[in-house]
Amino acid sequence: MSVVETEGGRARGSDRALAIAGGIGRFLLIAVSTYLGLLAVTFFIGRVIPIDPVLAVLGDRAPESVVERTRREMGLDLPLIEQFWIYLKAAVNGDFGTSVLTTNPVMADIRRVFPATIELASVGTLIGTILGIPLGVLAAVKRGSLVDQLVRVVGLIGYSVPIFWLALLALVLFYAKLQWVAFPGRIDIVYQYTFTPITGFYLIDAALQGQWDVFWDVFRHIILPGALLGYFSLAYISRMTRSFMLNELSQEYIVAARAKGLSETRIIWGHALRNAAVPMVTVIALSYAGLLEGSVLTETVFSWPGIGLYITDSLQNADMNAVLGGTIVIGSVFIAINLFSDLLYRVLDPRTKTR
C-alpha cells in the first residue's frame, strides 16, 4: 500500500520493472491466444465444416481444372494440423485468398472498403459519446427526473429494437418523406468521379481539399446511418455513464468535496466524472467495437460500401474467402480494441500504475 513511505528506491524500481514485464508478458499471451483462437475458429468454419471446402470457396460453377488446382493450393491433401499451419501463415500475412465475386485478393478488397466502415463507426461513436455522457451524468445527478426516465427509455429501446428495421423506418421518414438526407450510398454519383479520396475518410478528404460542396454531400449521406449507429452507442454509453456516476456520487470523497465548499457543478464534472471517466474509456471502446460489428446490418440497409456490405454481398454469392477474410479483419480489430481499452484503463487509472 504505502509504497512511498518505504525507502530503498532501487529494490522498488526493480519490483516495478518486474511487474511491468509480467504485465506485458500477460498482455502478449492474451493477445496472441485470442488471435490464434480467432484464426482457429475461422479455419474450422472455412475448412472443417464445409463438406467440400473447394466448392465453398469457388462455388459450383468453376471448371474442373480450376477446382483441382485450388484443391492443391489449399493443401487439402495434407493433414489438418499442417493445413492450419499454412492457413495461419497466410492469415498473418494478410493473405485470405481471392474473392470469387470481385476476382481481387480479399485483402485488397477489404483495404478498399474498410475506411468507409471506420468513418461511419467513428461518426456514430462521436455522436453517442457527445450526447451520451452528459445525458448519463444528468440522469445520475437528477435521479427519477425526466432526463433519467429518458435515458432509461432510450436505453431500453436501444437494447430492444432491430437496428436494420429502425434503419428502414428512418430512411422512409428522413429520405423519402422529409427529404432531409441523401439517397443511400456514400457520395453522390455526380462526385463519384471528380472526387479523389486521399485517406479514404471522405469527410476528412473533402475538408482537406477544401471541396465544401463535396463535404456537404458526404455529410448528407453519412448523417443518417451515423445518427442511427450513434443512437445505439448513446443508449449504451448513457446507461453506463449513469451507473458509473451513481457509484461515484455515493463515495466518501464526494462528501469531502462538498465539505470543501465546491460547487455542485465542480463536484459532478470535476470529481465524479473524472473518476467515472476511467471505466468509461472501456465502455466507449466497446461501443466502438460494437458499431464496427453492427455495420454488417446497417450497411446493407444504407448501401454503405464498407466491410459489412462487403461481407453480406459475399454471403449472397457464397464467396467464402471474402466472408472469412472480412470476419477475421473485423474480429482482429474488435480484439485489438478490446485489448487496447484494457491497456488504456491501466494508463488512465493512477491506482494501477504502482501496483
Place this chain on the structure above:
Amino acid sequence: MSMTGQAMTRREWLLSERPASRMQARLGRAYVTWRRFSANRLAMVGLFIIVALLVVAALADVLATHSPYIGDLKNARLLPPSADHWFGTDDLGRDIYTRIVHGSRLTLFVVVLVAIIAAPVGLAVGTVAGYAGGWVDAVLMRVTDIFLAFPKLVLALAFVAALGPGIENAVLAIAITSWPPYARIARAETLTVRNSDFIKAVELMGASPFRIVLRHIMPLCLSSLIVRVTLDMAGIILTAAGLGFLGLGAQPPLPEWGAMIASGRRFILDQWWVAGAPGFAILVVSLGFNLLGDGLRDALDPRSGDQ
C-alpha cells in the same frame, strides 16, 4: 372475513422467520422475491409481454385469421391494414397478422433452443473451472475469454455461411457465440461457495467431485444464470432476426419476423406495414425480455439496484 383470515395466515406462514420445512423456506423465499418483483411495474409489463408471447404461440392456430403460407395472390397483394387484414397483406397476398402470430413460434423456438444449448454448456464450463481450479481453470477460462472477445454477430454470420442457411443452423451459430458469459457467471458463483463449510462437509462425506458440482454447486448458480439468460434473450432474438434479415436464418416461406422484414424491404416506401409490423413485433418481444430480466435481477439481488 374467514377468507382474509386464511389469506393472512398463509402469508404469515410464508413469511415465517422459522420455517418448519425446507419446502416452507423455499416457498417463503420465492414469495418474498415475487413481492419484490411484482412491486416493479415495468417488470410486470415485461412478464405480461412474455406470457402473451407464450399464449399467442400456443394458440397460434386459433388466433390466426388466415393461412400463414397461402395468400390470395390475385386479390389481396400488399393491401393496407383493414378489418379483414389487421396488419395488411404482403406481396404474396398473405395476411401479415397471421404470419406474425405464427412467427411467435419461431421466435420462441430460437430463444428456447439457444438457451437450452448455451446455458448448460456455460454452466458446465464455469462450474468445472471454478471447482477444479489450477490449470483446468486457467485453460477453460482462457478459451472462454477468447470466445468472449469475438464479435458475436459476425462470427454467427460466418458459421451460418459455412453450415448453410436455415433456422437450426442459426440457432447453433448463436448458441456457439452465447455461452461464454454464462461460464464466467457460473465460475464466479462457484468460487464464492467452493470453500464454504457445507461444500467441505459434503466432501468429507465422500461425495465425488462430479456429484458435488452437479448436485451442490450447479443449483446455486441457477438464479444468477437465469437472470443473465433472460437478459440475453433480447439479444438472441435480435441476432436471429438479423440473420433472418440477411437471408441466413429461417427460409421462406417460414414466417420468421426478420425474414419478413427483409421481404418487406422492397415495398418500404409505399407499403411500410409489410416491414413495419414484424419489426414492431420484434421490438415488443425484446422489450418484454429486457424488462423481465431487469425486474428479475432487481428482485433476486436487491443490492444491484440501479447499477
Place this chain on the structure above:
Amino acid sequence: MSGGNLLEVEDLRVTFPTRTGKIEAVRGVSFALGRERLGIVGESGSGKSQTGRAIMGLTPPQAEVSAQKLAFDGRDLLSLPARERRALRGGRVAMILQDPKYSLDPVMTIGRQIVETLRTHEKVSKAEARERALDMLAAVQIRDPKRVFDLHPHEVSGGMGQRAMIAMMLIANPELMIADEPTSALDVTVQLDVLAILDRLVAERGMGLIFISHDLRLVSSFCDRVVVMYAGKVVEQLKASELSQAQHPYTRGLLDCMPKIGADRHPLPVLQRQAEWAL
C-alpha cells in the same frame, strides 16, 4: 468572539424517511460552542456523524433537518441561501472525515485537492496557491511537501493521507473544524501523531473544534467539554475535567468500561443499556 458563541445548536433533528417508516437519527440535540474544543461521544449509530453533517449542511438530500436554532456566528444556517452556505463550507467551517482512503479523490493529486479548497474560497494566483499548499503540507509535518504534492492518494500511507486531508480542510483558515473520528481508521501509533498535529493547529489558529469519537478517554484528554449522545439524543454535557462527576448512568457506564492502569478488574464490566435512556 465578542460575547456570542461561534455555534449554537438548539433542538436539532435529522430524520430519514424509509420504506418502513421514519428513522430519527438525531432527536433534539442542543449545545453551544465558543472557540473551544467540544467532544461528542456515543456508541455507533448514536447520531454523532449526522449531527456533524447537519451542521455542515451535508445531510443526504432525502433526509429532513430541522432545528429551533442552528446558527454559526449569529447567522441562521437553515435559512441561509445555498450559495452562502456553500461559501461557509470549507471556508469558515470545515470537516475532516474518518477514512482518508475513501475521502480523498483517487484520481487527483493531493496538491491539486488542497489548492482546490483554497482557490474556491480565496482569489489567489496558481503559484501562490501552490506555495500556500506546500506550506500547509509542511505544517501538518509532511517531510517532503514538494514530492507529496504531486502524489495520488493511493501512493501515500493512511497517516499521511489523513494529514493531507487536514491540510486540505485547514488551508482556508476555518473558524470551526468538525473532526469526525479523524483517527479511527489509522494505526494506534499514527493516531497519536495525527492528533498531536490537529491539536497544535487548532490551538495556534484559535479555532473552535468539534471532535467526534466513540472513545471517551481520548475525548476527555483532548477536549474542554464533552457531549455524550445516546440514540440521537444528548444525555449529558459536562466539562472534561469533571467527567468523574458524571450523573447519567450511560456516561457512568462508559467510564466504568475504560480500563485503568493499575486497576486489576475481573471480569471486565459490560455496559448494561436501559430502555428509558432512549426515551
